Structure formats: C-alpha cells, structure tokens
Amino acid sequence: MNTAPDISGHYSSGKLLERLRTALRDDGADPDHPTLTAMAPYDQFHGRGLEATEELADSLAISTDDHILDVGSGIGGPARYFADRFGCQVTGIDLTQEFCDAARHLTNLLGLSGRIAYEQGDALDMPFADDTFDGAYSMNVSMNISDKMALYREIHRVLRPGAWLALSEISRGPGEELDYPTPWALTSASSFLATPEETRTKLEASGLVVSSLRDATKESLEFGARARAMVERGEKPPHRAVSLIHGDIAKDAMANTARGMAEGRIVPIEVICRKAG
Numbered sequence: 311m312n313t314a315p316d317i318s319g320h321y322s323s324g325k326l327l328e329r330l331r332t333a334l335r336d337d338g339a340d341p342d343h344p345t346l347t348a349m350a351p352y353d354q355f356h357g358r359g360l361e362a363t364e365e366l367a368d369s370l371a372i373s374t375d376d377h378i379l380d381v382g383s384g385i386g387g388p389a390r391y392f393a394d395r396f397g398c399q400v401t402g403i404d405l406t407q408e409f410c411d412a413a414r415h416l417t418n419l420l421g422l423s424g425r426i427a428y429e430q431g432d433a434l435d436m437p438f439a440d441d442t443f444d445g446a447y448s449m450n451v452s453m454n455i456s457d458k459m460a461l462y463r464e465i466h467r468v469l470r471p472g473a474w475l476a477l478s479e480i481s482r483g484p485g486e487e488l489d490y491p492t493p494w495a496l497t498s499a500s501s502f503l504a505t506p507e508e509t510r511t512k513l514e515a516s517g518l519v520v521s522s523l524r525d526a527t528k529e530s531l532e533f534g535a536r537a538r539a540m541v542e543r544g545e546k547p548p549h550r551a552v553s554l555i556h557g558d559i560a561k562d563a564m565a566n567t568a569r570g571m572a573e574g575r576i577v578p579i580e581v582i583c584r585k586a587g
C-alpha cells in the first residue's frame with residue numbers, strides 16, 4: 311500500500327520557513343544570512359542532530375569528486391553538512407514538497423546551491439539512472455517506509471558497484487506497541503520499524519554487503535539526558551528540529567521516543583554497507 315500522501319502531510323505545516331526565521335531571530339542570528347552553525351539545531355532532523363551527522367561522516371571516506379545521494383533529505387541539513395565538509399556533490403530526494411522547497415531556499419542562502427540539488431520524489435522509485443552515485447546515506451527515514459526490500463533494492467540500483475551506503479535509523483526492539491505520537495508518525499498506521507536483524511537481512515537480500523551494524527541506544531540516551539539538563543538550567547537544547555517542524559505535538563513525540571528508547575522498544579542503529587563491485 312502506498313502511504314505517501316499521509317507521510318508528506320505529517321511533515322508539512324505550510325509554516326516551516328516562517329517558524330525557522332522566528333527561531334533564528336530569537337537565537338540572535340540573521341535569518342537572511344544564517345550560518346551552518348546557526349542552522350544546525352533546526353536542520354538536522356534526526357536523533358542526536360548534528361552529533362549523529364558528524365559521527366556518520368567521520369566513518370566515511372569521501373572525496374571532492376564524489377556524488378553522494380541523501381535519501382529522505384528533509385530540509386537539507388545533512389546534505390549541506392556533507393557538501394561543506396567534503397566539497398562533494400550531493401543530490402537529495404524527499405517526499406515532502408515543503409521540505410524540498412525549504413531545502414533549496416536554505417541551501418541558496420548558505421551559498422551551497424552549486425553543490426547540492428534536491429528532487430521531490432519517492433525513495434522507492436527514484437528518478438536516477440542505475441550505477442549513478444559514489445555513496446548514499448539516509449538518516450531517520452525508513453521508519454516511514456513499509457516495504458524495506460523495495461527501498462534497499464532501489465538504493466542498490468542507483469549506487470555504482472563498490473559504493474557505500476550509511477544508515478542512521480530507528481529500529482524496533484522487543485516489548486509492547488510504541489506510544490504515539492512519535493516525531494515520524496501520529497499513529498501506528500504510518501510507522502514501520504524493522505528490528506536490527508530484519509534490517510540486516512533485508513539489506514543483504516537486496517545485494518548490499520553489511521560491514522557494521524551498531525546499536526546507538528547508549529549515546530542517544532546520554533544525548534537526551536544532556537538536553538534535558540540544559541532545559542532545566544534554562545538553556546536551549548542542542549536539537550530543536552522536532553519542535554520547529556511539529557509544533558504542538560513535539561513535546562509528547564519526544565517524550566514517547568525517549569521512553570521507548572529507555573525501555574528498549576525503540577533502538578537507534580547505525581549501519582554501513584557496500585554494493586559489491
């Protein structure tokens with residue numbers, strides 16, 4: 311079943327750029343001339359924000375000649391980080407039109423348009439030729455996609471032989487049904503978490519060779535504890551993307567995720583694999 315319209319609707323408010331301008335101004339930044347640093351609390355829309363992006367990037371060898379794919383690129387924070395750090399080309403694809411429009415606008419403001427392109431589209435049917443990319447990453451996207459085999463096969467198709475795939479994903483641990491809302495779904499109808507082992511099995515069945523699969527629960531819980539301590543001290547937490555994007559439901563969504571993680575029902579994982587070549 312194609313749940314694409316509901317997923318896109320979950321992430322769209324029609325107010326994203328307006329909210330971002332207000333947030334940047336409150337932080338003392340200039341919304342017309344933001345820096346990557348000023349944007350980082352808002353444009354890294356995944357668990358542990360910029361910290362997770364930096365870690366993922368640290369584990370990859372990327373050169374200026376590389377063309378990298380960002381699957382589910384959101385408002386473009388990870389794409390801008392990779393393009394800025396490595397000087398590579400990045401193409402992002404995302405289902406949510408509002409995110410793609412915001413990603414282009416912000417990338418333009420940050421002077422990175424020459425190195426990054428965004429396509430609105432479905433990761434299950436990407437408008438890219440076979441064997442196009444030198445590497446791909448995807449951060450907190452597959453929890454909205456029920457057909458993981460179709461996703462991994464499609465990513466495998468567009469990677470050149472020998473290219474890498476890095477995933478920072480949310481997977482399912484044992485225990486009761488999750489509590490909703492979460493940052494990715496209002497109800498279980500649009501939440502599709504696989505277990506770490508199912509993820510490994512499906513990646514390998516799609517032709518990718520998994521070189522590492524790591525449980526990142528410990529650092530995620532520590533990150534959450536640090537953020538809560540900052541809020542208690544009256545400071546802004548380092549990761550504010552969920553509040554920016556989801557407004558009213560953000561508090562419950564983050565609390566439900568933190569509890570699910572502490573109880574082992576939600577398991578953040580980081581996976582590195584390669585297309586045989």
Ligand SMILES: C[S@@+](CC[C@H](N)C(=O)[O-])C[C@H]1O[C@@H](n2cnc3c(N)ncnc32)[C@H](O)[C@@H]1O
Binds near residue numbers: 385405451455
């Ligand atoms: C939690 S956000 C993560 C965004 C981005 N990866 C980041 O870390 O900043 C999940 C994103 O996945 C996108 N998404 C969900 N299903 C998708 C699909 N089938 N194809 C492309 N994008 C999808 C959503 O539109 C949303 O932007």
